[in-house]
Each structure stands twice: as structure tokens, then as C-alpha cells.
Amino acid sequence: xxxxxxxxxxxxxxxxxxxxxxxxxxxxxxxxxxxxxxxxxxxxxxxxxxxxxxxxxxxxxxxxxxxxxxxxxxxxxxxxxxxxxxxxxxxxxxxxxxxxxxxxxxxxxxxxxxxxxxxxxxxxxxxxxxxxxxxxxxxxxxxxxxxxxxxxxxx
Numbered sequence: 668x669x670x671x672x673x674x675x676x677x678x679x680x681x682x683x684x685x686x687x688x689x690x691x692x693x694x695x696x697x698x699x700x701x702x703x704x705x706x707x708x709x710x711x712x713x714x715x716x717x718x719x720x721x722x723x724x725x726x727x728x729x730x731x732x733x734x735x736x737x738x739x740x741x742x743x744x745x746x747x748x749x750x751x752x753x754x755x756x757x758x759x760x761x762x763x764x765x766x767x768x769x770x771x772x773x774x775x776x777x778x779x780x781x782x783x784x785x786x787x788x789x790x791x792x793x794x795x796x797x798x799x800x801x802x803x804x805x806x807x808x809x810x811x812x813x814x815x816x817x818x819x820x821x822x
Contacts, residue, residue, distance in 0.1 A: 668770065670778035673723040673735070678716060680732040681723060682709050688761040695798035721758070724778060726771045733766040734775050735759070738782070741792075755783045757793035760802075767801075776809045 673681060686704040693700045701708075715721050715737055726734035737759035745751040757779065762771045783791055793811065795802050 668726060668728045668774055670724060670726045670734075670774050673725045673732075675716065677725060677732055678712055678723075681725065681735045682712055684732070684735050684761045684763055685709075685712065685759065687764055688759065691799065692796065696796055722782075724775060724782075726762075726775050728766065728771065734762040734771040736761075736775055736779060738779060740786070740788070752790070753788055754790040754792045755779065755786070755788045757791060760793065772805055773809060 689700065689704055689708065693702045715723060720740045722738045724736040724738060725732045736757055739756040739758045741756050742753045743751060780791060795806065
């Protein structure tokens with residue numbers, strides 16, 4: 668297994684994995700997420716690729732891409748409410764359904780953590796949807812802790 672930054676020719680495979688994540692989100696929160704994987708959503712990966720503050724990480728096993736993550740370097744200035752802070756946001760994270768629970772996600776988190784350390788960044792952040800209990804269990808096992816919540820109430 669090798670975790671590394673993606674190559675441009677691998678973007679179609681990354682989009683296949685993004686579709687799996689989107690389908691999971693549609694099933695879990697259909698009032699929020701649009702079904703299908705339209706060209707606009709596919710093309711968004713090109714915007715990510717071209718953004719200098721973002722990087723795409725992939726995990727390759729046996730010659731095939733089996734996981735991906737989108738990293739976003741965020742630097743927030745001081746405001747009247749908060750101190751300045753810098754962190755690496757894991758904006759997207761997905762592992763092929765056929766490869767889950769085989770160490771792919773764990774290897775990707777270790778790679779991402781090392782990248783942050785090498786860049787002098789001391790914090791990783793990510794957000795996830797509460798319905799995705801498998802993801803929550805994985806992130807907690809990987810060492811993430813909850814520090815903020817968004818709540819909702821149907822009216």
C-alpha cells in the first residue's frame with residue numbers, strides 16, 4: 668500500500684470514489700444532497716486540482732487507487748471573536764467500499780498527519796455527517812475528537 672499525492676491522470680478514478688461518497692450522503696441525508704453524480708460535481712475535482720491551497724491524496728494498493736482525501740490548507744486571521752489559527756482541513760475523505768476495514772484509511776490519516784507536521788501545521792480538522800456512524804467510529808479510532816457540533820431541529 669502506498670499513500671501519496673495524486674497524479675492528474677488519476678482524477679477520473681478519484682471521481683469514481685467521490686461518487687461512492689456522494690451516494691452515501693444522498694442515502695443518509697436526501698433532503699440535503701442531490702442524487703446522481705452530474706458533470707458539475709465531477710468537474711469540481713478539476714477546481715480542487717487547480718487550487719494552490721488544496722491537495723489530493725490517494726492510496727494505491729495492487730496498482731489501483733482505493734482511497735482519496737482532499738486537503739485544504741486554511742489560515743484564519745484573528746477576529747474579534749477568535750485568535751488567528753492555521754490548520755489542515757480534510758475536506759473530503761473516501762475509501763472504496765471494497766477496501767474498507769483493510770487499513771487504507773489509517774494509512775491515509777498517517778500520511779496526512781505527517782504532511783501537516785512537515786508543513787509546521789499543528790492541527791487537522793474535518794467535518795462529517797452524523798448519520799455516518801461507520802465514519803465516526805473510524806475517525807475516533809484514528810484519534811480525532813469532537814470539538815464542535817452542528818444541531819438541527821425539524822419545524
